[in-house]
Each structure stands twice: as C-alpha cells, then as structure tokens.
Amino acid sequence: MMRLFSPAMVQLRQALRALVAGPQALAFLPALVLAAFWIGGEGWLVAVALGLPAVMALNGGLPLNIGTTPDKRQALGLEETLDQNLLQCDRRKQRCGLYLLSIDSFHQLNTHHGLSAAERIEAWVGDRLSQTLRPGDRLLPQGDGRFAIVLAPVAKLDLESAIQLARRLQTAVEEPVALDGATLYLSCCIGFVLDRQLTMPYGPPMIEAAQAALDEAMHNAPAAIRAYAPGMTSRTHRHADQVNELIEALENGAIHPWFQPQISTDTGALSGMEALARWKQGTHTVPPSDFLPLMEENGLMERLGDVMLTRSLMALASWDEAGLTVPCVGVNFSTAELRNPKLVDKVVWTLDRFNLQPERLAVEILESVVASSPDDVVVQNVARLSNLGCAIDLDDFGTGNASITALRRFDVNRIKIDRSFVTNLDRDPSQQRMVAAILSMAEQLDLDSLAEGVETPGEHSMLAQLGCRHVQGFGLARPMPAAKAQEWLRNYERQDKPMPSLTPKIDRQIGRNTG
CATH class of the missing domain: 1.10.287 (Helix Hairpins)
Structure with a gap:
C-alpha cells in the first residue's frame, strides 16, 4: 500500500x-x-x-520533561515510539500495530476501593501485560486504567494473529487479583489498529484509529475486542453530540428506570425492587458505564435523579393499583443530589404526589460517600430522610472503607454487599471468610443485609447459609422496564417461591448454617 x-x-x-x-x-x-x-x-x-x-x-508542542534525564526507553512517548517503529517498517518492509487496552469498570474500582488500591491494580495489570509481550514490544501506561501497546516491527502481522494477541492480553488481565483480603476478577476491552489499515500510517492517525476501535469495544463491554475499521470515529469527536443526546433523552423519557427484584433468602418472597438507569436508543440499550460518567462530567446527575425518583415511584404506585405486592423500591442518590439542601422537600413532594408512605422508598447511597463525606449537608439530608421513614441502604459495601461510626452517623438500615465479594463465593474460601465477617458485623450492629451480583445457584445457596437476608442478581432476574416488571411480578406471585438449595458445604467456623 x-x-x-x-x-x-x-x-x-x-x-x-x-x-x-x-x-x-x-x-x-x-x-x-x-x-x-x-x-x-x-x-x-x-x-x-x-x-x-x-x-x-x-x-507536537513543548515537552513537559525539559531538564530531566529519563531512561532512554521511557523517554520516548507513544507518538514518538510509533513514528520510530513506522520508519523502521518502511525501510525494512515490515509491519507493526498499536493496541489500546482499558480495564472494565475502572472508574468504579477507583471510587469504591480508593486511589491507592486502583494504582496497585494498574501496576499489577501492567506487570501481567509485560509478561505477555515480546521483548521488543512497548507497554506505555496511559493512566485511568488504560495502557497503550506498540508492537515491535515484524515481517508478517495479519488480522488473525492480531486478534489472537488481543485474546492473550485479555487472559492475562483476567487472572484473579487479591486486594485487601478480597479476590477481584478483572476484565478489559481492547481496540487495535495495524499500520497496513491506514493510508497515512504515522503517530497521530494511528492513535486516533486505535482510540476509535477501543471506544467501539467499550460500547460493547465488558471484555470486548474491536479492530479498527474505516468509518469508526473516536469518543472525542462524539462527546459534544452525546451530551446533547443525553439532555434530550432525559427530557423525552428515553432514560428511565429498569427494575431488578430483591428476594428474601428466608422465605423466597419479594422484598423490594432496585431502580437502575437505562438509556434506550431504538432497539439498542446503552450501558450505564457509557453515559453515567458523561452525566457526572456535565452536571446532569441531579436531573437524572429527578427522573429516576419520579418514574420509580410512579411505577410503584402503578403496581399497587394492579394489586401487586412490592414492599419498597430502592433509588440511588448521587453525591450531587445529597448536597442539595432542598432534597428532602423534593422527596416529600414526590411521595405525596403518588400517595406513597416514606417507608416504601429505600434511599441507596454509596459506601464511598459515607466514608469520605465531610459535608454537613449530606449528613443532614440522609438523617432527615431516615427520620422521615425512608430506609437507608449502603450500596457496594466493602469497597469504600466506611467505619462503624459512619454507619451510625448516617443511620444505615441495610448494607448491600458488593458483587466483587459474591463472585465465585461458593468456590472461594477466602471470599466466604470475608462475607461471613461482614455478615457477623451486620448482625452485631442490628443491620439488615443484601448481596448484589448473585449469578449462580451455588452463590445463592452459600449466601443463605452464611446468613445473608436478601439477594439480587442476574441469577434471579435481570433488570427490566416497568411494564415487563409488572408481568414478572404477577407471574412470581403465582409461583412457589424458589428457595436456595443448601448443597454447598461450608466450614462452621466460617459461618452459620441457616438451613
């Protein structure tokens, strides 16, 4: 070419x-x-x-490291490394490529586990990737859970071998990683471009092409791989259009709550529904990971909160009219909402609008908010909502380092154990010990408990044996729009309630058997 x-x-x-x-x-x-x-x-x-x-x-602009003398390999940035390799490819008739890799849900890891933990995870992933690459390949950390990989020039590099390398990189990232006594299971998305795919194969166009491929992969996350193809555009070019689309979607109802059931492990009865934001674009549903960060960046979280609260209570009222029994609906409240001095007045007005009692609303707040918030307005709002009669659920518990004092300070009623502790719970003794300790603490503090991300009967059974009171996850029911949720509720009320099979065995020193 x-x-x-x-x-x-x-x-x-x-x-x-x-x-x-x-x-x-x-x-x-x-x-x-x-x-x-x-x-x-x-x-x-x-x-x-x-x-x-x-x-x-x-x-490319003035350098930021004038006056420093870095290691020769590290001194070359991404663009320079690409230009150097491409020049060699042209002289020797060789081929090279560029990979961009992003750890899935890294923003949540940073929020839930803290910056120090996120940096340790990045370093661990970097080590794993380095062991997978050849000596001549360059791994360049880009920050925020992302890595660039510049392949050393080779005589032959086709699409099939490039995809095989991407799969090996994913396999390296997916190795379980221990973090503060818990086991995390990571995944990543990869976008890549080969020099032969571009008519102008030099630094900036290759970076832009690989970024467009990564954006496409992240749009299909988790664990997606995409090769660059003509017509792909990077997220930078789409950002402004997406913000306008978000605003329009909030106004026309395209962004609305879907509902995921929460089930009692003691009786099998429905104990509530959690409202989760979804964006419907035609027949395609946009993942929350694609639009929630964009909303945070552009100050749209309070508007989203208004939509979610109103539509969730509207659905709850409609289920009441249909004669269905739904004890409560859980709605997530962002930090931006909790800082609004008028939040409680808004909640009271919305409850009155649908003739609902405050105990029918569960206010879900992230553990990271409880652990780090010095804001008196946040504390006062949560206290006032609790005094009003709303239940306070602490979401993603175990990831935000909240103290027992903070649990009391925010008058928490129930802890929601993060999915990272639930994955492979029935097969991982260290996970069992961690969850047993969390549940023991909850019992001593007279707190209710719910486990998120339950995907298998084994995980459900183990949680019941350990004494977790409620569960939710894909293994029970996926999130669904209000109309479909009403149909699911009607069918569920007619069925015998599914109790977990207590076949997995646990050491009685780990937890108590409730079977």
Whole structure:
C-alpha cells in the first residue's frame, strides 16, 4: 500500500523534536528572537514570533520533561515510539500495530476501593501485560486504567494473529487479583489498529484509529475486542453530540428506570425492587458505564435523579393499583443530589404526589460517600430522610472503607454487599471468610443485609447459609422496564417461591448454617 506520509516527513518531525525538545531550546529561543530583530527589524521579529509556534506545533508542542534525564526507553512517548517503529517498517518492509487496552469498570474500582488500591491494580495489570509481550514490544501506561501497546516491527502481522494477541492480553488481565483480603476478577476491552489499515500510517492517525476501535469495544463491554475499521470515529469527536443526546433523552423519557427484584433468602418472597438507569436508543440499550460518567462530567446527575425518583415511584404506585405486592423500591442518590439542601422537600413532594408512605422508598447511597463525606449537608439530608421513614441502604459495601461510626452517623438500615465479594463465593474460601465477617458485623450492629451480583445457584445457596437476608442478581432476574416488571411480578406471585438449595458445604467456623 502506498504511504502518503513519507519517511522523510517522519525524519523531519524527529529532527525538529530533537532541536526544540532539549534544554538547549530555552537557551537559544531568546537569542534567536533578538537576532531576528537586529538583522531584519520588526518584519523579521514578527516572522520568527509566528514561525516558532508553527515549528513547535509540528513537533507536537513543548515537552513537559525539559531538564530531566529519563531512561532512554521511557523517554520516548507513544507518538514518538510509533513514528520510530513506522520508519523502521518502511525501510525494512515490515509491519507493526498499536493496541489500546482499558480495564472494565475502572472508574468504579477507583471510587469504591480508593486511589491507592486502583494504582496497585494498574501496576499489577501492567506487570501481567509485560509478561505477555515480546521483548521488543512497548507497554506505555496511559493512566485511568488504560495502557497503550506498540508492537515491535515484524515481517508478517495479519488480522488473525492480531486478534489472537488481543485474546492473550485479555487472559492475562483476567487472572484473579487479591486486594485487601478480597479476590477481584478483572476484565478489559481492547481496540487495535495495524499500520497496513491506514493510508497515512504515522503517530497521530494511528492513535486516533486505535482510540476509535477501543471506544467501539467499550460500547460493547465488558471484555470486548474491536479492530479498527474505516468509518469508526473516536469518543472525542462524539462527546459534544452525546451530551446533547443525553439532555434530550432525559427530557423525552428515553432514560428511565429498569427494575431488578430483591428476594428474601428466608422465605423466597419479594422484598423490594432496585431502580437502575437505562438509556434506550431504538432497539439498542446503552450501558450505564457509557453515559453515567458523561452525566457526572456535565452536571446532569441531579436531573437524572429527578427522573429516576419520579418514574420509580410512579411505577410503584402503578403496581399497587394492579394489586401487586412490592414492599419498597430502592433509588440511588448521587453525591450531587445529597448536597442539595432542598432534597428532602423534593422527596416529600414526590411521595405525596403518588400517595406513597416514606417507608416504601429505600434511599441507596454509596459506601464511598459515607466514608469520605465531610459535608454537613449530606449528613443532614440522609438523617432527615431516615427520620422521615425512608430506609437507608449502603450500596457496594466493602469497597469504600466506611467505619462503624459512619454507619451510625448516617443511620444505615441495610448494607448491600458488593458483587466483587459474591463472585465465585461458593468456590472461594477466602471470599466466604470475608462475607461471613461482614455478615457477623451486620448482625452485631442490628443491620439488615443484601448481596448484589448473585449469578449462580451455588452463590445463592452459600449466601443463605452464611446468613445473608436478601439477594439480587442476574441469577434471579435481570433488570427490566416497568411494564415487563409488572408481568414478572404477577407471574412470581403465582409461583412457589424458589428457595436456595443448601448443597454447598461450608466450614462452621466460617459461618452459620441457616438451613
């Protein structure tokens, strides 16, 4: 394939970078401007003043590490490494590629476990990826749970072998990782591009193409792989359009609650429904991981909270009218909402609007909010909602380092054990010990308990044996829109309630057998 971006241009970029990237640039720039004025007067001064920024722009801007002497391999950034490899490919008729990898739900790991834990996870993933790559391949951490991988030039690199490498990288990331006594099961999305796929194979276009492929993979998360294809556009180009689409979706009802049942492990009866935000675009449902961060960045969380509260209580009232028994509905409240001094008044007004008692609403707040919030308004709002009669659920418990004092301070009624503790619970003794300790603490503090992310009968059974009072997850029912939830509720009330089979065995020192 003919290359429109010549090797000479790559060499020119590298020469310019060497000229303006070192400490000598700071010494010569003032002298150059002064010499221009003395030799040619104001005309030359203007030309140099305008020309230097153009040269620096072509070079990629002034470096941020002037005056440092990093390791030679680390000194080269992503763009420079690509340009160097592509130049070698052109000279030797070789091939190379670029991979971008993003740890799934890394934002939640950061929020729930803290920055230090997230950095340890990044370092661990980096080590695993390094062990999977060849000596000549370059791994460049990009921050925020992302990594760039520049493949060393090779004689042959086709799409099939590139996909096989992506799968090996995913397998490396999926190895269980121990974190503060718990076992985490990670996954990642990967987007990649091969140099032969582009008519202009040099740094910036390859980075943009790989980013577009990664965005496409993340749109189909978790654990998706996408190769670049013509027509893909990066998230940067779509950001403004998506924000406008979000605002429109909030106004026209395209973003609305879906409901996931919560079941008692003692009786099998329905104990509540949790409202989860979903964005419906035609026949496609946009994952929350795609639009919730965008809403946070653009100050739309309070508007989303209004929609979720109103539509959730509307659904609860409609189930009452249909003669169905739903004790309560759980609605997540963001930090932005909890900081609103008028929050309680809004909740009271909405409950009155649908003629519902406060105990029919469970207020769900993240453990990270309880653990880190010094905001008196947040504390006062939660206390007032509790005094009103609303139940206070502590979501994702075990990930935010909330103290026992904080549990009392926020008047928590129930802890919701994070799914990271539930995965493989029936087969992992360390997970069993951790969950048993959490449930023992809850019992001593007279707190109710619910486990999230229950996907198998074995996990359900083990939670019942350990004494967890309620469960929810895909293994019981997936989230569904209000109309479908009403149909599910009617069918569930007609059925014999499914009690968990108590076949998994546990050491009685780990937990108590409730069977």
